[in-house]
Amino acid sequence: MKKNSLWLCGLVVLLLLGLAAGCAKKQAQAPQTPSPQNKTVILSSTTDVRDTGLMDALIPVFESQTGYNVKPIYNGSGQAIALGEKGEADVLITHAPSAEKPDVDNGAFINYQLLMHNSYVIVGPPDDPAKIKGLSSTDAFKKIAKAKAVFVSRADNSGTNIEENVIWKQAGITPSGNWYIKSGQGMGPTLLIASEKTGYTLTDLSTYLAQQKNIQLDILVQGDKSLINIYHVMQVNPAKFSKVNADGAKAFEDFMVSQAAQNVIADFGKDKYGQPLYYADAGKSGS
Numbered sequence: 001m002k003k004n005s006l007w008l009c010g011l012v013v014l015l016l017l018g019l020a021a022g023c024a025k026k027q028a029q030a031p032q033t034p035s036p037q038n039k040t041v042i043l044s045s046t047t048d049v050r051d052t053g054l055m056d057a058l059i060p061v062f063e064s065q066t067g068y069n070v071k072p073i074y075n076g077s078g079q080a081i082a083l084g085e086k087g088e089a090d091v092l093i094t095h096a097p098s099a100e101k102p103d104v105d106n107g108a109f110i111n112y113q114l115l116m117h118n119s120y121v122i123v124g125p126p127d128d129p130a131k132i133k134g135l136s137s138t139d140a141f142k143k144i145a146k147a148k149a150v151f152v153s154r155a156d157n158s159g160t161n162i163e164e165n166v167i168w169k170q171a172g173i174t175p176s177g178n179w180y181i182k183s184g185q186g187m188g189p190t191l192l193i194a195s196e197k198t199g200y201t202l203t204d205l206s207t208y209l210a211q212q213k214n215i216q217l218d219i220l221v222q223g224d225k226s227l228i229n230i231y232h233v234m235q236v237n238p239a240k241f242s243k244v245n246a247d248g249a250k251a252f253e254d255f256m257v258s259q260a261a262q263n264v265i266a267d268f269g270k271d272k273y274g275q276p277l278y279y280a281d282a283g284k285s286g287s
Helices: 002-029 054-066 077-085 097-105 137-147 159-171 187-196 205-214 246-256 259-267
Strands: 040-046 069-075 091-094 109-124 151-153 180-182 201-204 218-221 228-236
Touching (some): 040 246, 097 159, 109 137, 109 205, 137 218, 151 187, 159 228
Parallel strands (some): 040 091
Antiparallel strands (some): 091 228, 109 218, 109 228
């Protein structure tokens, strides 16, 4: 009887040791979240990726995989670029190629990569008092100005505002007067003001779709080749700004152009709006 008891005790001990060894092996095999020395990554970004919810879908994934903490600062692209020019950000997402390129050319920004695109549209009151529906963007702006119909401009040096100014220039018009309202705000608030004022505005399609339930504005002009809205991601050059978190910036950019993140971008909005809010472009030519 004693031998049987000893044998059973020994078997139990062996089983417990085996379980402990198995658990230890699983723990050793389980992926460990890295712990970077400088965990904070400052992202200077255009506002629409916040307003549409895209960053809410991507940033937590990046943080969980890398151990970094992203501190996003959202502004119009002009202000977002300005932060990078002063070395007050680590990595940028903007949609103003004409404003980005000089800083890429002078070396302030590095690893300049195509990220995604959507399009600009001109929206306005459903009854369309200026009768712009179906026109080109230039002809639409001419008719809005001639009718002195309310137009709400972001007037914030954002990518959208830069595109708007290009269209006014092509139309040969310098907009001014009571009909031309400057919001000085992001795309979401500007759409709300345009809706309240029964006016027109230029917007990226993604923010319009995300705000559509809150506004009384219809898409009246879309499809112009000139209305493509291109986003890039880039790092602030640590050789020029010593405080830049170079490793964190590179990790974030690598993540944004990775297949996993690009898949999220390509699918984002399909379930809610029946179409993606952005089209993934990383790895394609044109950057």
